[in-house]
Amino acid sequence: MRFSNFFLLILCAGNLLTANAQTTTTLQISNPSSLTYFDKVIEVPWKTINKIDTAKLIVIESDTKMQIPFQLEKKGTSNVVNLLIQISLNSYQNKNILITTGQREKFASKTYGRYVPERLDDFAWENDKIAYRMYGKALETTPKDNAYGMDVWVKRTDRLILNERYKRGDYHIDHGDGMDYYHVGFTLGAGNMMPYLNDSIYYSKNYVEYKVLDNGPLRTSFQLFYNEWQVGDQKVKVTKTFSLDAGDWLNKIEVNYSGSNVKNLPVVAGIIGRPEPGVKYFNEQNGIMSYWEPQHGPDGVTALSCLFPSAVQKMAEIKGQLLTFAKTDEQGAITYYSGATWNRQSTFTNNNAWVKYLEDFKESLVAKIVIQKISQ
Known part of the structure; x- marks a missing residue:
């Protein structure tokens, strides 16, 4: 009986570790255009993300290991529809982010x-x-x-x-x-x-x-x-x-x-x-x-x-x-x-700068950011 309980304990511990690993989602965020984005808000469909405790959710940029701002978008419902994240991307850049659990940093509301x-x-x-x-x-x-x-x-x-x-x-x-x-x-x-x-x-x-x-x-x-x-x-x-x-x-x-x-x-x-x-x-x-x-x-x-x-x-x-x-x-x-x-x-001090922003904004609607899940 003790022998069986020991193996049952090992099995439960293994299942717990596997479950914890599966709560982390790794995404690759790709900019397919020549545009440069500074602090751009990006929508990640919630269905893309592994089941996770939203009260402990954090988002980390893989390269810097720094937390980045996020929001759980519900669109007036009780359920999360999108995870909104704010990141910067150079032209044609790929960037990996981790969605996991941890001690959440405070970010100012914008x-x-x-x-x-x-x-x-x-x-x-x-x-x-x-x-x-x-x-x-x-x-x-x-x-x-x-x-x-x-x-x-x-x-x-x-x-x-x-x-x-x-x-x-x-x-x-x-x-x-x-x-x-x-x-x-x-x-x-x-x-x-x-x-x-x-x-x-x-x-x-x-x-x-x-x-x-x-x-x-x-x-x-x-x-x-x-x-x-x-x-x-x-x-x-x-x-x-x-x-x-x-x-x-x-x-x-x-x-x-x-x-x-x-x-x-x-x-x-x-x-x-x-x-x-x-x-x-x-x-x-x-x-x-x-x-x-x-x-x-x-x-x-x-x-x-x-x-x-x-x-x-x-x-x-x-x-x-x-x-x-x-x-x-x-x-x-x-x-x-x-x-x-x-x-x-002071961001746009003349008409040409304003029109350039509008043209880039329009291009961003066409050359959309690509989101790919790269780990389970």
């Missing part, structure tokens, strides 16, 4: 968003580069302040500042970390999207409900829901899903219309123009529209863009707005990117 009831239902979000907000239904009760488009809050700090600015209340003044001087009004602002029929933009009212899907440290994503409104001869509703990664200036925006006939619905994404001369860039074939605004006195220059994954029908300036014309798919959905930067943030 994205954040929230509903702001104290400011008439704003929904505001930011990363370490820039900040944005969309307007809620309560703002419609103050017609002189109401607006329909996306707003930009420029930053020159990598800290998260939304709560500080709302608490101060005077975010139209630069206290050393940036400000809000962007004017939206009854326009698409900094890249909002609306249906376009009969030579007219059919504006919805402001959002009425929201849902936070994920909130940092590397990606903040949320949904905004809008009441139905009349678009031509039908009533439509829309849900917009926004996603902003650490280190990026552009939001990924997934727009889903519902109605009796939203297949191939004509839409426009747009940027408000200014009376003074700025630099406008239209590249329909590459799906990139950008606008380097005129100097806004001592506040500097805001640059903006709407970017589409593929070629678009048309781009034009109409009635004071730069517009990109597109259509939804057969399900009434369309995905695009929009965002902004500030020359006083």
Whole structure:
């Protein structure tokens, strides 16, 4: 009996060691392009990773043995969908990472968003580069302040500042970390999207409900829901899903219309123009529209863009707005990117540098990072 128990103990110990070894996943992350990525957020499908205790999960870069930032993305569910990691890659570089368990280091959160009831239902979000907000239904009760488009809050700090600015209340003044001087009004602002029929933009009212899907440290994503409104001869509703990664200036925006006939619905994404001369860039074939605004006195220059994954029908300036014309798919959905930067943030100090970033961003959508599991 003692002899049998001894071998049973050995067998259990062996099984335990094997189980521990199987919790570690080694991945090769490959950059197939000539682009260089600095602190890029990469999605690793959770199904790729061996079963592991998420409370003890750490991610290690194999060469340096250093931990790297990560996030468990759940997309508004109770289950992990993706492991988000943030790494740098040179052109054509391969890099191995280990997903294992251990003592986790602390990393600063680089994205954040929230509903702001104290400011008439704003929904505001930011990363370490820039900040944005969309307007809620309560703002419609103050017609002189109401607006329909996306707003930009420029930053020159990598800290998260939304709560500080709302608490101060005077975010139209630069206290050393940036400000809000962007004017939206009854326009698409900094890249909002609306249906376009009969030579007219059919504006919805402001959002009425929201849902936070994920909130940092590397990606903040949320949904905004809008009441139905009349678009031509039908009533439509829309849900917009926004996603902003650490280190990026552009939001990924997934727009889903519902109605009796939203297949191939004509839409426009747009940027408000200014009376003074700025630099406008239209590249329909590459799906990139950008606008380097005129100097806004001592506040500097805001640059903006709407970017589409593929070629678009048309781009034009109409009635004071730069517009990109597109259509939804057969399900009434369309995905695009929009965002902004500030020359006083110092990353992009001229239009050429901003357009180069947009062209590289577009290329990154095509030459995607390759993820390969190389051990079990």
